[in-house]
Amino acid sequence: MNSVGIVAEYNPFHNGHRFQFQSAKKLAQSDIAIAVMSGNFLQRGEPALVNKWTRTKMALQAGVDIVIELPYAFAVQNAEIFAYGAVSLLNAIGCRNICFGSESGDIHQFYETVQFINDHKDEYDTYIRKFIKQGISYPSALSSAFKELKPNGNIVDLTKPNNILGYHYMTAGEIINTSISFHTVKRKSAEHHDEYLSGSSITSATSIRKSIHFHSDFNEIREYVPNGTFIELHNYHDMFGQFHSWEQYWSLLQYKILSMTKEELEEIYDVSEGLENRLIKASQSSSSFEEFMTFIKTKRYTWTRLQRTCIHILTNTKKQTIQSLDKNPQYIRLLGMNERGREYVRTIKKELQVPLISKVSGFQNDMLELDLKASNIYALALSEPERSILLKQEFAQPPILYENKY
Amino acid sequence: MNSVGIVAEYNPFHNGHRFQFQSAKKLAQSDIAIAVMSGNFLQRGEPALVNKWTRTKMALQAGVDIVIELPYAFAVQNAEIFAYGAVSLLNAIGCRNICFGSESGDIHQFYETVQFINDHKDEYDTYIRKFIKQGISYPSALSSAFKELKPNGNIVDLTKPNNILGYHYMTAGEIINTSISFHTVKRKSAEHHDEYLSGSSITSATSIRKSIHFHSDFNEIREYVPNGTFIELHNYHDMFGQFHSWEQYWSLLQYKILSMTKEELEEIYDVSEGLENRLIKASQSSSSFEEFMTFIKTKRYTWTRLQRTCIHILTNTKKQTIQSLDKNPQYIRLLGMNERGREYVRTIKKELQVPLISKVSGFQNDMLELDLKASNIYALALSEPERSILLKQEFAQPPILYENKY
Structure with missing residues (x-):
């Protein structure tokens, strides 16, 4: 089968x-x-x-x-x-x-794109680092770097969210080194x-x-x-x-942050430097998850990245826990x-x-x-x-x- | 003044x-x-x-x-x-x-009692240890030990809750070594x-x-x-x-316990050995604080001791935090x-x-x-x-x- x-x-x-x-x-x-x-x-x-x-x-x-x-x-x-x-x-x-x-809908485009990025890996990574330094989010940096490479030919537009995901599936396939065929x-x-x-x-x-x-x-x-x-x-x-929905968990998230020390917050997976203070301040002053998110949102992180951070706080998932997993x-x-x-x-x-x-x-x-x-x-x-x-x-x-x- | x-x-x-x-x-x-x-x-x-x-x-x-x-x-x-x-x-x-x-209402009784216990310190402590080993709570052990000493004369009944507190105020006064006069x-x-x-x-x-x-x-x-x-x-x-009242904090306490590892629970002040497993199990199955408390109560700890433990979990107060305080x-x-x-x-x-x-x-x-x-x-x-x-x-x-x- x-x-x-x-x-x-x-x-x-x-x-x-x-x-x-x-x-x-x-x-x-x-x-x-x-x-x-x-x-x-x-x-x-x-x-x-x-x-x-x-x-x-x-x-x-x-x-x-x-x-x-x-x-x-x-x-x-x-x-x-x-x-x-x-x-x-x-x-x-x-x-x-x-x-x-x-x-895109064109799998050949994807294979060519994976190849293209592989061939321009160093250049691509340099652009990504440059854009992240400018304070934009990682996904935005990826697509901006991609634009800068000015690819010609039959290349997938990696500024689109589903194309990006597809690209990651295929590079994962390369790392796992299987004989999996991809389709789109x-x-x-x-x-x-x-x-x-x-x-x-x-x-x-x-x-x-x-x-x-x-x-x-x-x-x-x-x-x-x-x-x-x-x-x-x-x-x-x-x-x-x-x-x-998130709002149902808001009171728990708020309580969780208010009961933690800054050091404990830093131990949570995806809580990156400088975010703890904003999280603590926002949890003090917000009366809904939406309000909280609006408070902590900056150009540097995407909304979904910050929501994931909140899920990890809610579930008390630590950096060390994730790192110790297979x-x-x-x-x-x-x-x-x-x-x-x-x-x-x-x-x-x-x-x-x-x-x-x-x-x-x-x-x-x-x-x-x-x-x-x-x-x-x-x-x-x-x-x-x-x-x-x-x-x-x-x-x-x-x-x-x-x-x-x- | x-x-x-x-x-x-x-x-x-x-x-x-x-x-x-x-x-x-x-x-x-x-x-x-x-x-x-x-x-x-x-x-x-x-x-x-x-x-x-x-x-x-x-x-x-x-x-x-x-x-x-x-x-x-x-x-x-x-x-x-x-x-x-x-x-x-x-x-x-x-x-x-x-x-x-x-x-009691009689301060002379208290002074004599503090003196009496001081004079019988070793005996008193031996009794306390003996009763605790039998699996009863510390306050019960204190009053049982006191009964065993069979004090004569003008002695306060330390099986009464307010007498016990008074006794502790006066021994605290002795430790602090002040010239405070006590009245009751x-x-x-x-x-x-x-x-x-x-x-x-x-x-x-x-x-x-x-x-x-x-x-x-x-x-x-x-x-x-x-x-x-x-x-x-x-x-x-x-x-x-x-x-x-406690019930208003129950959902937070329940969430807190469910999101913690056993090791993290052990770090909380007053969570003594063997209690963690019961706390985790009870938090899974209880739908109110009252139910939770009934589940975790044993002869070994008083109701108020266990409630204090719950407050420390709720406020995320750790053994180390309390120990590091002046x-x-x-x-x-x-x-x-x-x-x-x-x-x-x-x-x-x-x-x-x-x-x-x-x-x-x-x-x-x-x-x-x-x-x-x-x-x-x-x-x-x-x-x-x-x-x-x-x-x-x-x-x-x-x-x-x-x-x-x-």
Whole structure:
């Protein structure tokens, strides 16, 4: 069986995601689509709208064959580390193909671009350092450096967010040195950052979230998501009374910062020099997460980078903890699969170099500990008995088996 | 001017407190009553019903002449350290008399008892160690050891809570080696732990708090408190919409424990060996502070000891922080005074060995830092704009001057 890997967050799963994995299967001539998906906290430094199990169900119902979890230690990270973790896991579960969405849509352009950057590595890095010195964020420095190189020929525009991610997947593939083939699908219609619902039936997850958070209107999103997503969102809201957003964790974050010393803050992962004082001051004077973020935002860091820092403070994730972890995933956590996915797992199980885990109890691993702690904290947005229900799922739920029964 | 010192928490100030300081002035033939009062967190390991400024106003209106603050590092401590801090501060502000309430009411008994215990120190300590080994709490071990000594003659019953405190004040006096004279007033009517409002006009602070928390009925307490207390409680509730209780901090405590590693918990002051695991487990499964406490309670620790431990976790107060502090107070923080008190301060100011501080801004001291952090966290029970109002008071309020203007 030939599998194609997809890197995803499915927050929530929408029509664009369905289009992506269906295209991926065609492009890679694969019969199995495997999604490696962030858990309860995401790359943008946000809690997921609904937990990992519900998002797994959405994906399975739409036809994804296997969903595995991207551990916190890779998920809440910059694009480079995020991509490295995701590609490593897809490689570990036997994917010889990986497909990603991009603004470019032309995989040859990507291969040429990776080659081009490799050939101009020193020059590129010099430009990046120069721009960072000027006080702009790392992602901005990357794209500015890219512009300065003035590439000719068939080169991907690395100032676009999805192209950049694709670039990182492919360089991760080079580092891991596998025989993985990369494919790309041109993103349909909506730009990644579009905030308002457009007329077409594909729109970004961002605009869907805004619609849910600010208009509390499910019907508004109906045409942009598969029916499974629609139903799962409804069920989650019925069960837990809410969706997750940063504001629910604000009082905990504020308390956390106010109870820490400057030295303790410095020990937190991603808290870079000079940021501690601003964090402490902002936590004193802010009455919402939005206000807090506006206070700490500067040109030097992106909004998402600062949100990730806040997630690490919230989960008490230290520099030392992340540094002491293995660089490569030591397990593959299976969140769900359909019958085809199960058959695939049966086939490849014996060849796997890292264990495939179905239950977290009894499996000891520092990276997994981080995920469980993150889930404990994710659940604090809920009161009892909802919190316990959510936690029981996290700690006891076996992989979801989708048998067209929903 | 001759001053008498009183150790208090005034949570809230009631008729018994008024009786106590009036008797103290008579007994010690003093014209000035100085109360050293716990700040926002108390010896029982609880947040004070209302903040330190409101409790200061209550005391001043009832006739206390000066109120100074017992720092967090002494207040949220066992009886011995609490007593040492309080007596040190009263000594530092020039009190040559200290008066305390007791079940005994006979100061000669106390002097003989201190002498008796000194004479039987080794025997007493041997008994204490023996009882602690049997797994009972330290305070229980003290009173059991005392019973075993079978003292004859005019000896105080150290199985009573206020007698024990008095004993600790007097031994603190011995350690500090001052010429302080001790006096005691027999507690009127109510037992310290009485939980229900009795018919008399004196009842315990505990029963007043219960009445406020559970019946939300101010009128029920009217006959047990001076008018000033009654009005201040009303004002506080109008201003901040609530009184403070542990349950308001429960979600923060729960989050804090869930986000910490076992090793980090062990670093917290008063978290003794073996307690960490129970704390972690209880925080997972409890949905209220009451439930949490019931889960972690064993014979080995008293309820108040465990509550203090929880306050230290909440405020992130570490063993190392407490150990690195000076053993003796390095400043006297003035919370309020009346005209007589002001005159007294003017008289003694030049003779003071430690600075008397009126404003916290600009004064750097590790012990004071702890108090300010505690206040930051105390304020988190409130939402905005109330939280900012409370904090502004804490950080900018000069000592309250009571001029019969209320």
